[in-house]
Amino acid sequence: MSDAKIRVNVPMRWGDMDAYGHINNVNLVRMMEEARIAGFGVPGGTGKPGTEPLVDLFSTVPENTQILVVEHRVRYLKPLDYRNIPACVDLWISTIKAASFDICYEFHDPVDGGVRVRAATTLAFFSVGTQRLLRLDAASRQALGRYSADPIFR
Numbered sequence: 631m632s633d634a635k636i637r638v639n640v641p642m643r644w645g646d647m648d649a650y651g652h653i654n655n656v657n658l659v660r661m662m663e664e665a666r667i668a669g670f671g672v673p674g675g676t677g678k679p680g681t682e683p684l685v686d687l688f689s690t691v692p693e694n695t696q697i698l699v700v701e702h703r704v705r706y707l708k709p710l711d712y713r714n715i716p717a718c719v720d721l722w723i724s725t726i727k728a729a730s731f732d733i734c735y736e737f738h739d740p741v742d743g744g745v746r747v748r749a750a751t752t753l754a755f756f757s758v759g760t761q762r763l764l765r766l767d768a769a770s771r772q773a774l775g776r777y778s779a780d781p782i783f784r
Contacts, residue, residue: 634723634779636684638668639716639740652709653717658737659702662749665719666733673697687773694759700730700752703783710737710746718743723774724781729763730754731774734782748782 641664646657653661671683673691683689688697710717718738725732730752737747755764766774 634777635720636669636722636777638665638684638719638721640664640668640719641716642710642712642714644712644714647712650709651712653712655704655706658704658710658747658749661717661719661737662702662704662735662751665721665735666751669719669721670733685777687777691755694757695764696756696758698754698756700754702749702751704747704749705782706747708744708746710739713740715740717746721777722779723777724750724779725752726766726771726774726778729765731766732781734779736782750782 640661642653642661643657646653646661648654667683668681669684671686671688673688673696691697718740720736720738722734723731724734732750732752735747735749736745737749738744739746755766756762757764
């Protein structure tokens with residue numbers, strides 16, 4: 631695993647399972663969100679204090695700034711079977727652009743360690759006041775760059 635990548639554990643819930651015993655595709659996107667929050671933090675101004683993220687990239691966004699999902703891409707390599715233990719998820723940043731960036735995910739089976747799912751979420755900072763995307767400033771680009779590695783999708 632690259633130094634830029636971080637690993638989080640995301641619980642698999644009994645209700646996440648489909649009729650085949652796999653984590654349902656809709657619930658996988660929820661698990662992506664849980665991994666993103668565990669790894670990089672809760673966007674500033676939302677929720678109450680709790681567990682600190684491994685790397686706090688999002689709690690200091692300026693007031694009236696939202697972090698919005700622009701796109702999800704998911705590639706299922708093998709089924710992620712339900713287990714009553716958390717899935718291991720590697721996270722990193724890629725494709726840092728002027729006003730957006732990607733968070734990449736690799737979901738591993740918690741028993742055999744095999745990669746089951748690769749995914750990416752494109753995020754952008756959005757100004758509530760102007761109703762426009764915000765360009766990433768130099769400090770944000772630098773902070774994101776510390777956890778940057780190759781993209782999942784090209």
